[in-house]
Amino acid sequence: MTRAESTRVLVIEDLVAGYGDTMILDGISLAVDPGEIVVVLGATGSGKSTLLRCIVGLVEAWQGRVLIGGRDINAASGVGREEILRGVGLAFQEAALLNSMTTAENVALPIMEHWEVDEPTALMLARMRLARVGLAGAGDKMPAELSGGMRKRAGIARAIALEPRLLLLDEPTAGLDPTTARAIDELVLGLKARGDMGIVAVTHELGSINTIADRAVMLATGTVIASGTLAEVRADPDPRVQAFFRRELLPQAARKNLVDDLEWRA
Ligand SMILES: Nc1ncnc2c1ncn2[C@@H]1O[C@H](COP(=O)(O)OP(=O)(O)OP(=O)(O)O)[C@@H](O)[C@H]1O
Ligand SMILES: [Mg+2]
Incomplete structure (x- = not known):
């Protein structure tokens, strides 16, 4: 392992993965440093x-390496694997809170599972995480009582429950009104400001991309078709990249066709 690999929060090398016989990722490489937000784009x-599921081991890699803090997730098993995964938080695309328990209990769940603390302590820590995402006071609400934006925040609170070095956010602002979306972008920037956490955010919201991205990676047909600083990716001549960013210049009516076109290409 090179020195650079061990200091990075995430290194993915030539990752190949899929479901059943269907390959979805065909040789993806990317790296994330502490204090950096890498945005993943794509139709x-x-x-x-x-x-993201591959990074947390929910989908197995067919080939390639996923190193979290320099440690290969696929080469580890049992306690070693659990220890690596404790350092990663994933906020799912659908917040995926358990409806049968309160919001604070949802956030306390990973804390009780991985840290040796009693329930009152876990709930206290959970309320601290909820406060950090602007949900102080919402801990006793059931997930069904939360708005879409609040659910997204609660999902992020659960993802940061164990103070991970690597935070993965799947569409944190999709489907939210612009004000709520900006507030979540600010929250993500606030988490980054701690400096020791690396963040991978999947998003197709141009507002979010412009606000939070230090670097961007664009996927299509299972490969990385563009990567670099946001300015570099924006300047990439690949027509799929250009179509993605041109949306912001087009009137609303024309956008849908372009998005359909992008979906068709994928
Ligand atoms: N559990 C699964 N079993 C089989 N195929 C799946 C599964 N999950 C996703 N797929 C397929 O894998 C491909 C990639 O899906 P994925 O959810 O990773 O896309 P995405 O880029 O996140 O899309 P979106 O922007 O709509 O969230 C799709 O063709 C999808 O149908
Ligand atoms: Mg998705």
């Missing part, structure tokens, strides 16, 4: 969520 179905 619907291009494999963004699958990539």
